[in-house]
Amino acid sequence: MRNILLLIEYDGTDFAGWQLQPNGRSVQEVVEAGLMELLGEPVRLHSAGRTDAGVHACVMPAHFATERNLPLRAFRDGLNRLLPGDVAVHEAYEMPETFHARFNARGKWYRYTIDRRSVRSPLAGRRSWQVRGTLDLAAMQEAAALMVGEHDFAAFRTSGCAAKTTVRRLDSIDLVEDETFLHVDVRGSGFLKNMVRMLVGTLIEIGQGKRPATDVDLLLTRTQGVRAGATAPPHGLCLMAVDYPEQFQKDV
Numbered sequence: 001m002r003n004i005l006l007l008i009e010y011d012g013t014d015f016a017g018w019q020l021q022p023n024g025r026s027v028q029e030v031v032e033a034g035l036m037e038l039l040g041e042p043v044r045l046h047s048a049g050r051t052d053a054g055v056h057a058c059v060m061p062a063h064f065a066t067e068r069n070l071p072l073r074a075f076r077d078g079l080n081r082l083l084p085g086d087v088a089v090h091e092a093y094e095m096p097e098t099f100h101a102r103f104n105a106r107g108k109w110y111r112y113t114i115d116r117r118s119v120r121s122p123l124a125g126r127r128s129w130q131v132r133g134t135l136d137l138a139a140m141q142e143a144a145a146l147m148v149g150e151h152d153f154a155a156f157r158t159s160g161c162a163a164k165t166t167v168r169r170l171d172s173i174d175l176v177e178d179e180t181f182l183h184v185d186v187r188g189s190g191f192l193k194n195m196v197r198m199l200v201g202t203l204i205e206i207g208q209g210k211r212p213a214t215d216v217d218l219l220l221t222r223t224q225g226v227r228a229g230a231t232a233p234p235h236g237l238c239l240m241a242v243d244y245p246e247q248f249q250k251d252v
Helices: 027-039 072-080 137-147 195-207 215-220
Strands: 002-010 056-066 087-095 107-115 149-152 167-178 181-188 237-243
Touching: 002 027, 002 072, 027 056, 027 072, 027 087, 072 087, 107 195, 137 167, 137 195, 137 215, 181 195, 195 215, 195 237
Parallel strands: 056 237
Antiparallel strands: 002 056, 002 087, 107 181, 107 237, 149 167, 167 181
């Protein structure tokens, strides 16, 4: 049995998320349907994680098992001919049987993009959240520094989060200016449901002067009566990369 890893990019705008949905178009469903047509047999994709409706991915690693003896380029080029325009396979690799896209992942890098222009952009609007007005980047950086490390992020998850523990480790949060855009790069070992979007929503409120940076300490200690900022919209969020141990590194 072969263990094939696909590196998948997708525009999440018209998807109900990565995971199979009973009443919505999902990335997993579309790619599995393409593989069924390519291989002539059903397969089940196992991804590095899940993205919610509207969230994008530059690289989503996902693997599947097959006995078909196709060359690796067929899993990329052949599959891409069968996929719609909003999803594509960048690369295909043969991995050891022990590799699992989710369980071997050591960390993820998410990027949230904010468009600071006063006039909306029809093109950038699919991949960024327009926030008008000046943002206090120094206050946002002060707040972001408080989020780095291992903390209880229970205040930064939405209802329906099924995680057994709310303790997570954030390795870094960087604010990167790119002309009119502001990227919030978040790297960590794992994330709760909507955690990154709630972190960004909180940072925006701090940048707008609606709350002090020290609110982050209160949120992380679950101080009663203090709530995280509004959840940032999904279309500004993109999964950029997933980190694996050296033996499994394949430019993911």
